[in-house]
Amino acid sequence: MMLKCVSKLLSSLITSRNFTIFFFKLSSPTQERRMFMSVVDMESFSHYMLFSSFPRNWDAAASFPQLNQDLTFRRTRGYFVNALRGLMCFRLGREVRIYNLTTRQLVNLPQVKSNMLEGDSHMWNYFGHNPDSVFALGNNIYRAGPAVNDEYKVLSIVWSVNEEWRVESETKVLVLEVGASWRNTRSHTPTHRPYSQGISINGVLYYGAWCHGKRCVVISFDLNSEEFNLIELPIKAPLGRSACPTNLMNYREKVAVFEYSHLITEYILDLWVVEDTGKSKWSHKVFVLPCHQLRESLAVDKLLIKGTSRSSGEVRLSVRRFDRTKISVNVIYDLEKNRITQGVVIGPLYPMFSRSCYLQTNLWDDFESLMYVFR
Numbered sequence: 568m569m570l571k572c573v574s575k576l577l578s579s580l581i582t583s584r585n586f587t588i589f590f591f592k593l594s595s596p597t598q599e600r601r602m603f604m605s606v607v608d609m610e611s612f613s614h615y616m617l618f619s620s621f622p623r624n625w626d627a628a629a630s631f632p633q634l635n636q637d638l639t640f641r642r643t644r645g646y647f648v649n650a651l652r653g654l655m656c657f658r659l660g661r662e663v664r665i666y667n668l669t670t671r672q673l674v675n676l677p678q679v680k681s682n683m684l685e686g687d688s689h690m691w692n693y694f695g696h697n698p699d700s701v702f703a704l705g706n707n708i709y710r711a712g713p714a715v716n717d718e719y720k721v722l723s724i725v726w727s728v729n730e731e732w733r734v735e736s737e738t739k740v741l742v743l744e745v746g747a748s749w750r751n752t753r754s755h756t757p758t759h760r761p762y763s764q765g766i767s768i769n770g771v772l773y774y775g776a777w778c779h780g781k782r783c784v785v786i787s788f789d790l791n792s793e794e795f796n797l798i799e800l801p802i803k804a805p806l807g808r809s810a811c812p813t814n815l816m817n818y819r820e821k822v823a824v825f826e827y828s829h830l831i832t833e834y835i836l837d838l839w840v841v842e843d844t845g846k847s848k849w850s851h852k853v854f855v856l857p858c859h860q861l862r863e864s865l866a867v868d869k870l871l872i873k874g875t876s877r878s879s880g881e882v883r884l885s886v887r888r889f890d891r892t893k894i895s896v897n898v899i900y901d902l903e904k905n906r907i908t909q910g911v912v913i914g915p916l917y918p919m920f921s922r923s924c925y926l927q928t929n930l931w932d933d934f935e936s937l938m939y940v941f942r
Contacts, residue, residue, distance in 0.1 A: 600932040631910035653936025656694035695767035697790035719743040753793040773822040799847035816874030
């Protein structure tokens with residue numbers, strides 16, 4: 568980004584959307600994916616560390632390569648929302664921030680304004696990419712291809728719950744562009760309370776939510792039309808039940824719910840895959856994980872599983888609580904191939920997080936991006 572200071576011509580070139588799309592399409596087929604892990608103190612958000620590594624710098628002799636602290640990461644605070652296409656989104660209070668992991672650009676988005684942001688209310692955010700955006704001309708809506716105008720959108724949901732479990736909510740959306748500001752979503756929003764991190768798949772955001780009291784659903788948000796859709800869960804899918812370890816994942820470009828309460832005793836992971844969002848049609852799969860590989864790599868009795876940014880049916884396995892004075896291991900497990908495909912190690916987090924009781928960790932891999940986020 569130093570070239571921005573050389574001339575206005577170079578500045579306008581490297582910050583243009585067409586240049587960003589061209590760079591991404593040219594480099595992504597051959598570019599090695601870089602691994603990242605963020606660690607944040609969830610009690611005060613005062614400590615935040617980013618670890619990263621390039622595959623070409625890994626030690627081939629090591630069973631799992633070690634991620635190193637990214638010292639170029641700008642000191643910041645906040646709750647990790649998600650990361651995609653080289654951009655990282657996180658929130659602190661009412662403020663949402665976007666950070667480019669390649670150019671080191673940090674942008675504070677306008678604060679969310681809502682009449683509900685007073686008293687006992689909450690706010691949650693989701694960050695998604697729309698490769699095939701639409702635009703309005705007069706009274707007509709037209710579709711623009713990905714080479715013309717892809718979009719990045721931040722969805723903000725403000726909600727409150729009374730003593731009778733009655734939910735009130737309001738949704739806002741912001742497009743990353745010049746003069747970006749929050750506005751109401753275009754379509755009717757069903758009243759709901761989100762509770763899970765989201766997944767962006769082919770221009771659609773998915774996340775778990777409560778609506779109409781204690782009814783649990785998966786909500787899809789089309790980043791093109793900005794329409795919401797409630798996907799009813801199968802009776803046996805326990806998403807949203809605190810007693811059951813569940814989460815969302817990208818399974819072959821489809822949103823899926825996985826549950827692993829039987830992993831400790833039977834090494835079984837249940838997976839429900841959405842086959843038809845309009846009809847809430849699901850398919851059910853059962854995967855048996857090899858116990859010997861897990862025992863060699865992780866402490867199975869304290870296992871945590873999360874979805875990954877990949878679409879090939881891979882999940883991330885790690886210990887639920889790790890010793891801050893020792894190294895910790897995270898592995899990527901391919902459900903289809905039934906084996907560990909990748910693993911990374913991070914060094915001791917002491918003394919940075921010595922007083923933190925609850926840490927949020929997120930592991931993902933991504934391409935480099937030269938996108939300039941307009942203020």
